[in-house]
Amino acid sequence: MRLALGLCYDGHGYQGWQSQASGRTVQDKLEAALSAFTNQPMTTLCAGRTDAGVHGLMQVVHLDTELSRDAFSWVRGTNRFLPRDIAVHWAQEVPPEFHARASAIGRRYSYMLLESPVRPSLDAHRVGWVFRPLDGEAMRLAAAELIGEHDFTSFRASACQALSPVKQLRRIDITRHGAYWRFDFEASAFLHHMIRNIMGCLVAVGQGSQSPAWMREVLQARNRDAAAPTFAPDGLYFLGPVYDQKWGLPERTSAYDWLP
CATH class of the missing domain: 3.30.70.580 (Pseudouridine synthase I, catalytic domain, N-terminal subdomain)
Structure with a gap:
């Protein structure tokens, strides 16, 4: 069985x-x-x-x-x-x-990020943290540069064992809930550290140190050195795989309700 x-x-x-x-x-x-x-x-x-x-x-x-x-x-x-x-x-x-x-025909992740002058306490290890304000519209423009099927070598860890760096990134949604930002990702599959490396770039854009168009330059460089440093793992959540309905498996658990 x-x-x-x-x-x-x-x-x-x-x-x-x-x-x-x-x-x-x-x-x-x-x-x-x-x-x-x-x-x-x-x-x-x-x-x-x-x-x-x-x-x-x-x-x-x-x-x-x-x-x-x-x-x-x-x-x-x-x-x-x-x-x-x-x-x-x-x-x-x-x-x-x-x-x-x-x-699995897809995979989903969320990243929870606290924007606050004070570091996380009760939610330590459960959220990422920035103390400088973020520009949501700039981050959304940067994220749009990544949607589609691309070579994501610039966002790939050196230890990645994937046979190909080409993945289809289907969705990046960015929303804000009070002091918390939520970034939702869905793709055919993800490379090692891919989301955390994208997050590092999105934060750089959101804080104004890079323009939204810079994200396209990073993607096209196909070079890990072109991207921002890998962001912290604390706020990253694997929401689960996406399966064909023929398998009849649940799409979520009650733990989803923890996220805003």
Whole structure:
């Protein structure tokens, strides 16, 4: 049987999603919990690997097992062995041809950014921070330069393992809620550090150190040195993959309601 799980996590205390020798990753904690619940080794494959400090509002994984449990048991049983900052929200049997990563036709992220003269406190590690005012219209003009299918080498980390830097960026929406800015991204897929590197450039434009047209120059340069420094991971949230409706999987979890 192939099973899909949807989970949420606070990424602050972890070295990203992907399993490491330290055991301090979200995947390590999930697989340890699954193994404790089932009394046998369990391995998972995720829809999108997140970096250290990045949060997940609906990470989707799949696993193969011979065990028969109802969905409620998978959720409650696994959560019993997970730390408080990781929780499985749903479980669903899927056809054997479903693949958490390969079946995704898109991926969505949000970045939450606090504009304030005072650093974050209650929301520390959950939002990025700038203390200079931002120009929303300038950032929207800059973001528009990136929409479409492009070579995003200028926004790619040197350690990126993607076979191609060409991705289709479908949407960047920028809204403000009081002192907080929300940046929503949707693409076919994302390169390593791609959003955080775009955020660094958007903030540079928003603060007036670069013009909106500069974003096109950065994109066309196809050179990481042309872009701004990588922005902090704290405010980045993986909203989850986009799947064809034929799989019948949930599109969101209740954790989405945390964001404005």
